Amino acid sequence: MKTFALARASDSAQAIATAAKATTAQQGAEIRFIGGGTTLVDLMKLNVETPQTLVDINHLPLDKIESLPDGGLTIGAVVRNSDLAYHPLVKKNYPVLSEAILSGASPQLRNMATTAGNLLQRTRCMYFRATDMPCNKREPGSGCAAITGVNRSLAILGTSEQCIATNPSDMCVAMAALEATIDVRGTMGERAIPFADFHLLPGKTPERETVLEPGDLVTHVTLPPPAPGNRSLYLKLRDRMSYEFALASAAVVITAANGTITRARIALGGVGTKPWRSTEAETELTDQPANEATFRKAADAALRGAKPQSQNAFKVELAKRCLVHALKLATQPA
C-alpha cells in the first residue's frame, strides 16, 4: 500500500476546502473523507483505492438524529448504522429502514459504519477487487471481466455494456422507498439531492457512481414525514441468513384502506446497478385490490426491463417472488 496522510477535520468548511483540491469526483479521488472506514480501508488494503490524503470527518457535529417540525427526520452523516437502526423514531415511523440496516453486515460493522459511508459503499463485484483483472469501474477502458466471467450475484437492472455491478447497500434500498433526500455541502454551497437522483447508472462511465463533485461533503439524510397509516418492511433473500449481501431484496411502504392500496413506494436491492426504485410497480399497485394477482402484476412490471447475464437469470423470478411476499406481509391483517 502507498503511504497516505490522515487529516482530522475540525470543521466542515476546512474539510470541504481540503477535499475540493481533488481532481476527480469522490470515487477514485486522491483526497477522500473517511467515516467508519469499513469500505474505504478494505479497498486501500487491496490497492483498489489509493488516496493520498484521508480527511477524518468523525469529529464533525454530524452525529445526531433529530425530528423535524413537519414530522420528518434528519440523520447526520456520521451517525452509526447501529444507532440509526435502533433509534426509537426510526423503529416506530420507518421500520423498513431499521430492518434493512439490521439485515446487513454484522453488529461490529454496523457499529462502525456511518450513514454517508453506507450511501457510498462500493460494489462487491469480485473483479473490482482484483487488481490483476480487467474492470471498467476500477480502471476505465480496461474491460469488464464479469460479463464473460462469474456474474451470479451481479445486476439484472440498469446494466450497461461497460459494467453490470450490483449496488450492495441494504440501507439505500429502504431510503429509496422512503424518498429520502441527501443533503450535501460543497464549494458551491448547500444542496438537497432527491435519493433517486443521487446514484448514477453505469452507462459509459461506471467509475462515476454518484452526482457528488470534488469537495462535496454529505452532511445529512432527510426523511419525509411517514405517510399516514402506512406499513413498511424490508425482505432480503441471500445465500445464508447473516453476514451476506442480498441476491434480491424488497423495501415496501404501503398504505391500504378497505382492501385497496392507496399509496405504494417500492424499491428493490440485489438486482440493480443502483438502489432500484420501481415506479412501474407502484403504478400497478395504486388503487388496486391488495391481493396476489395485483402483487404479481407489480412484480412483473418491476422486472420487465431485466437483462440477465449467463449465471443470474434466476434473479428475475427470485426478485419477483421477493416483492410479492413482501407485499403480502405488508398488507396482511395486523
Ligand SMILES: Cc1cc2nc3c(=O)[nH]c(=O)nc-3n(C[C@H](O)[C@H](O)[C@H](O)COP(=O)(O)OP(=O)(O)OC[C@H]3O[C@@H](n4cnc5c(N)ncnc54)[C@H](O)[C@@H]3O)c2cc1C
Ligand atoms: C464483511 C462485510 C460485510 C458487509 N455486508 C453488508 C451487507 O450485507 N449489506 C450492506 O448494505 N452493507 C454491507 N457491508 C458494507 C457496509 O455497510 C459498508 O462498508 C459501510 O456502510 C460503509 O460505511 P463507512 O462509514 O465505514 O464508510 P467509509 O469506508 O468510511 O467510506 C465509504 C465511502 O464514503 C465516502 N464518505 C464517507 N463519508 C462521507 C461524507 N460524509 N461525505 C462524502 N463522502 C463520504 C468515503 O470517502 C468512501 O468513499 C459489508 C461490509 C463488510 C466489510
Ligand code: SF4
Ligand atoms: S461488472 Fe463492473 S465492477 Fe465488475 S468487472 Fe465489470 S466493470 Fe468491473
